Amino acid sequence: MNGTTRRVVLAVAAPVAALAFAIGLSSIVLLISGSNPLDAYGDMLKHASKLETQVDILNRATPLYLSGVAAAIGFRMNLFNIGVEGQYLFAFIVAAYVGGQVSLPAALHVTVIISVAMIVGGAYSGLAGALKVTRGVNEVISTIMLNAIAISGIVAWLITEWQAGGEISATGGRVGTEPIAGSGLLPDINSWLELVTRDIRQGKELTAVLLVAVAVGLLYHVLLNRTVFGFDLRASGMNPTAARAGGISPKRMIVASMVLSGAVAGLVGLPELMDTGFFPSNPIKGLGFAGIAVALLGRNHPAGIALGALIFAFLDISSGILQVTGAASREIVQIMQGVIILAAVVAYEVVRRIRERDEAASAAAALAVGAT
Amino acid sequence: MRKRLLLLLSLLMSFSLIAAACGNDDSTTDAGAGDGDSITVSLIYDIGGRGDQSFNDSAYAGALRAEEELGITFTEASPNDDGSNRAELLQLGADASDLVVAVGFLFEGDVAAVGAENPDTSFGVIDSVMLDFSQDPPVPYGENIAGTGFREEQGSFLVGAAAALKSESGKIGFIGGVSGVGGLIERFEAGYIAGAKAVNPDIEILSEYVTAAPDFDGFNAPDRGKEIGLAMYEDGADVVYHAAGGTGAGLFEAAKDHSDMANRVWAIGVDSDQYLTADPAVQEFILTSMLKRVDVAVYTFIKAVVDGTFTGGPTTYDLAIDGVGYSTSGGFIDDIVPQLEEFKAQIIAGDIVVPTVPE
Numbered sequence: 001m002n003g004t005t006r007r008v009v010l011a012v013a014a015p016v017a018a019l020a021f022a023i024g025l026s027s028i029v030l031l032i033s034g035s036n037p038l039d040a041y042g043d044m045l046k047h048a049s050k051l052e053t054q055v056d057i058l059n060r061a062t063p064l065y066l067s068g069v070a071a072a073i074g075f076r077m078n079l080f081n082i083g084v085e086g087q088y089l090f091a092f093i094v095a096a097y098v099g100g101q102v103s104l105p106a107a108l109h110v111t112v113i114i115s116v117a118m119i120v121g122g123a124y125s126g127l128a129g130a131l132k133v134t135r136g137v138n139e140v141i142s143t144i145m146l147n148a149i150a151i152s153g154i155v156a157w158l159i160t161e162w163q164a165g166g167e168i169s170a171t172g173g174r175v176g177t178e179p180i181a182g183s184g185l186l187p188d189i190n191s192w193l194e195l196v197t198r199d200i201r202q203g204k205e206l207t208a209v210l211l212v213a214v215a216v217g218l219l220y221h222v223l224l225n226r227t228v229f230g231f232d233l234r235a236s237g238m239n240p241t242a243a244r245a246g247g248i249s250p251k252r253m254i255v256a257s258m259v260l261s262g263a264v265a266g267l268v269g270l271p272e273l274m275d276t277g278f279f280p281s282n283p284i285k286g287l288g289f290a291g292i293a294v295a296l297l298g299r300n301h302p303a304g305i306a307l308g309a310l311i312f313a314f315l316d317i318s319s320g321i322l323q324v325t326g327a328a329s330r331e332i333v334q335i336m337q338g339v340i341i342l343a344a345v346v347a348y349e350v351v352r353r354i355r356e357r358d359e360a361a362s363a364a365a366a367l368a369v370g371a372t
Numbered sequence: 373m374r375k376r377l378l379l380l381l382s383l384l385m386s387f388s389l390i391a392a393a394c395g396n397d398d399s400t401t402d403a404g405a406g407d408g409d410s411i412t413v414s415l416i417y418d419i420g421g422r423g424d425q426s427f428n429d430s431a432y433a434g435a436l437r438a439e440e441e442l443g444i445t446f447t448e449a450s451p452n453d454d455g456s457n458r459a460e461l462l463q464l465g466a467d468a469s470d471l472v473v474a475v476g477f478l479f480e481g482d483v484a485a486v487g488a489e490n491p492d493t494s495f496g497v498i499d500s501v502m503l504d505f506s507q508d509p510p511v512p513y514g515e516n517i518a519g520t521g522f523r524e525e526q527g528s529f530l531v532g533a534a535a536a537l538k539s540e541s542g543k544i545g546f547i548g549g550v551s552g553v554g555g556l557i558e559r560f561e562a563g564y565i566a567g568a569k570a571v572n573p574d575i576e577i578l579s580e581y582v583t584a585a586p587d588f589d590g591f592n593a594p595d596r597g598k599e600i601g602l603a604m605y606e607d608g609a610d611v612v613y614h615a616a617g618g619t620g621a622g623l624f625e626a627a628k629d630h631s632d633m634a635n636r637v638w639a640i641g642v643d644s645d646q647y648l649t650a651d652p653a654v655q656e657f658i659l660t661s662m663l664k665r666v667d668v669a670v671y672t673f674i675k676a677v678v679d680g681t682f683t684g685g686p687t688t689y690d691l692a693i694d695g696v697g698y699s700t701s702g703g704f705i706d707d708i709v710p711q712l713e714e715f716k717a718q719i720i721a722g723d724i725v726v727p728t729v730p731e
Contacts, residue, residue: 056460089586156584160552175554175585179506203463203489281553281585282478286454316452320461323449324414324468330450 006358014351018343025343026336035328047321048314051197055190055204061306061313063268063284065213067291068309069220070265072300074139076224077237077257083128083143084265085288086150091121092269093155093177096279097162100178109184113273114212117266124150125262129255139258147288159281176278186274209271216264221302233257265291293337297344312337411678413438413446414465415670416458418476419588421450424618425649426642427666431475431498434670442678458482466490471677473670474498477556487517494518494682496673498666499556501686512684518676519686520669525563525726526719527662527696528615530712531640532567534660534698535611536575537708538638543576544568545604547597547623549616550590551581555729560615560642560662562730570715570724578604578612579730582619590616597622598629605630605637611659613640620646624654631657638704647701661699665689692720 027037047053067084074081095117104112128146131137164178188205200206224230236243236253244250268287273279294312298304315337319330415435417428435446447468451458458474459482465472466486470493474483477499484502487495495517502519503510512518535544546564548557561579568575580600582590590596597619604612605626612627614620620641627639639654641647641661650658669689676682689695697716700709718724 052463056457060456152584152587155586156552159585163552163554203486276481280481282455282588283586284454284456285586290454316457317460319452320449320457320464323461324447324464326447330452333452 007355010351010354014347015344017350018340018347021343021347022336022340025339026332029335030328030332033329033332035332039325040322040328040332043321043325043327044314044318047318052201052204053317055193055200055206056317057310057313058210059205059207059271060316061309062207062210062213063271063287064290064294064312065306065309066209066216066264066270067268067287068294068298068305069216069291069302070261070268070288071291071295072298072305073220073257073261073264075237075295075300077233077253078240079129079254079257079261080140081125081128081143081258081261081265082140082292083125083146083150083262083288084268084291085286086143086147087121087124087262087265088268088288089155089283089285090124090150091117091266092273092283093158093162093279094120095266095269096177096180096273097158099180099184099273100164100278102184103181104183106183109181110186113180113184114267114270117270117273118263119266121266122259122263125265126255126259129258132258133251133254151285159279162279164278176276176280179277180273185277205275207271207274209267209274212267212270216267217302217306220264224302229256293341297341299348311340411442411444411471411674412469413444413674413677414469414472415446415448416461416465416472416474416479417448417450418478419451419453419455422448424592425646426617426620426644428475429649430644430664430666431473431670434667435473435674437667438671438674438678442674444674444678459486462486462495463490466493466495470494471496471674471682473673475666475670477553483517484513487514491516494673494677496520496670498669502684503686512686515684516682517684518673518682521686521688522664522669523688523690523696523726524615524662524664525559525566525728526691527664527698528560528563528613529567529570529719529724529726530691530698530715531613531660531662532564532569533571533712533715534567534705534708535564535613535638535640536568536571537711538659538705539572539575539609539611541608541610542572542574543578543608543610545578545601545609545612546580547600547604547612547614547616547619548579548581548590549614549619550583550585550588552585557581557615558730559728560613562727564613565730566727567715571711578607578609580604582616590619592618594619594622594625598626601626601639602630605634609637610635611638611640613642613662615642615662617643621650624650624657627657628654641699645699645701647699655702658702659704661701663697663699665695665697668695690720691716 030037030040070084071081095113098116099113128139128142131142132139162177163175186208189208190200190206193206194200232248232253236248236250240250272284294308295305297308315333319333322328323330422428422432438444439446449461451461455478458479462472462482463486472493473496475498479497480500483495483497497519500519501521502513502517504513546561548561550557565577568577582593582596597616601612601623612623614623623639627637630637638659639657641658643664646661647655647658719726
């Protein structure tokens with residue numbers, strides 16, 4: 001086996017081994033819990049082969065992807081932004097409120113909503129960056145605290161403050177901010193998908209935020225690999241001392257990457273906002289934490305995160321069909337998600353070590369050849 | 373590495389698209405009401421699912437009764453922990469059954485949307501009136517979408533009166549699960565306070581909420597329930613009522629612990645008759661429970677579909693039809709039942725109007 005083939009095999013081996021391990025372990029869990037793994041996997045795949053389910057999966061993967069990219073921007077800089085959760089909920093409610101207050105032409109209205117979400121997310125995340133560079137507060141601690149302040153403090157207060165329709169409360173009914181007018185909501189992009197597939201059944205709408213997510217992924221890729229800032233970011237993340245010696249200001253990089261991370265985090269609530277049109281009292285939560293797992297699974301790589309988001313979305317969506325067919329309990333989905341992350345981390349580490357050993361061996365061989 | 377991932381991704385995507393294009397769209401064939409002998413029902417719980425000894429279990433009891441008495445069949449499902457797949461579950465339910473019963477107000481928006489797309493399936497939602505308030509006057513979301521309106525403030529009034537009648541210290545407590553959810557839990561508080569004050573205008577009432585929306589952990593935080601309960605008992609309250617779902621288990625423990633160490637105190641349960649559902653060790657500390665007959669509501673939805681009388685809009689469950697009430701298990705309030713029944717009669721007659729917003 002020559003060097004190139006070996007490298008290719010190694011690169012493919014990690015994800016494949018991780019997946020195989022995850023399926024194996026999940027099968028054991030399924031067997032122990034008295035379910036037939038083949039039935040369960042069969043139901044999941046059959047369900048996922050339906051176009052409508054794929055729309056569901058893409059809709060679920062979109063916020064997961066945005067959250068994953070937000071976390072990855074921090075990771076690349078060796079910053080652990082756990083605050084995506086608080087950042088997106090805070091950005092979500094402010095963007096919903098502002099969007100519900102203004103009346104603008106469609107393109108401008110949407111732009112305002114997206115901008116507000118990014119600014120609020122970026123500013124709130126930047127707070128953690130500022131605390132780190134001015135006061136040396138670890139961003140893990142500060143973002144956890146800022147999560148609590150945002151969710152249980154600011155957002156909880158804003159919900160009651162900005163609640164639309166006072167008389168609704170006495171009789172029940174949907175509670176949330178003032179609904180955004182149609183001009184502020186992106187239409188679904190079913191027609192785009194229908195170009196390559198059959199018609200999507202009524203009621204399933206593919207979110208247009210998917211396009212925003214793709215754009216964010218491309219920008220993330222370009223920024224990281226084709227710009228000076230991206231080089232500085234990667235350099236600071238890989239070796240802060242060397243980067244500083246190279247004239248890169250660590251403080252500037254910390255604040256900038258936290259703000260960027262938060263700005264992307266601000267977009268995480270967008271799919272739900274564009275769907276419901278307002279901030280409900282029960283928004284989908286936990287996307288910020290799921291994003292950390294997705295980024296981990298995707299190795300902080302734009303395409304890898306997409307794959308991670310799709311896998312997670314597929315598993316999340318599968319929980320429903322497993323319950324309906326009775327093939328397995330829904331908890332198996334969470335177990336599989338956990339096992340996949342664990343397997344991926346271990347597999348990548350093993351491959352990294354094999355690579356290092358290979359490199360050391362080939363270097364030694366080259367030296368030996370040179371010596372004679 | 374990057375290119376290979378991209379390749380893998382695109383391969384995966386194209387495979388799935390091909391599969392979608394080829395796959396049979398068997399999901400569009402709806403079961404449709406009344407095309408078989410047996411009515412099928414999908415029961416979709418709120419986060420947490422069956423086993424909460426309270427809200428969801430009560431819904432299950434109603435479906436079970438319908439299975440025995442009406443010969444229906446039903447399936448159960450619970451959403452993911454973040455509630456992200458509610459709409460998906462509703463659609464799966466609509467594909468497979470004649471009636472979808474969604475347990476909890478959190479389903480409101482999704483049922484409105486999914487219900488509109490599946491006009492041949494009936495939808496019933498517990499704890500939401502399912503009226504579109506953007507219209508004036510509000511109208512039902514659809515003829516196939518029914519809701520329930522529980523008058524929790526009326527039931528809470530009676531347990532509030534019971535608390536005041538049983539309190540020796542003149543100080544009682546209230547623990548709410550989550551505040552700011554459209555005033556839902558505040559209704560329990562308002563009725564409780566009004567009932568207590570009707571007995572003893574000078575009574576002191578401690579009131580605390582575990583969390584505020586959008587943080588819904590307050591409905592399932594027994595540790596916090598115990599903490600708050602102990603603090604209230606130590607502060608001199610001798611009866612504490614909770615409207616906090618699974619958090620209540622902590623309050624019951626607090627009542628036991630405080631009674632073991634200091635003076636005898638009481639807790640009041642909610643939704644189900646918690647004397648029967650709670651841990652036997654804490655049974656003797658549960659004075660009464662505010663009953664919210666979710667089981668009756670679920671059974672009524674199913675019966676309406678079986679009888680072919682299902683219509684859209686809300687049904688009110690109040691004291692008059694025993695949609696709410698109080699429990700007497702344990703016999704701790706036998707001596708004050710006459711007084712409570714008198715209050716009940718006055719509320720039904722309209723002589724007492726129970727407030728829905730805490731004073």
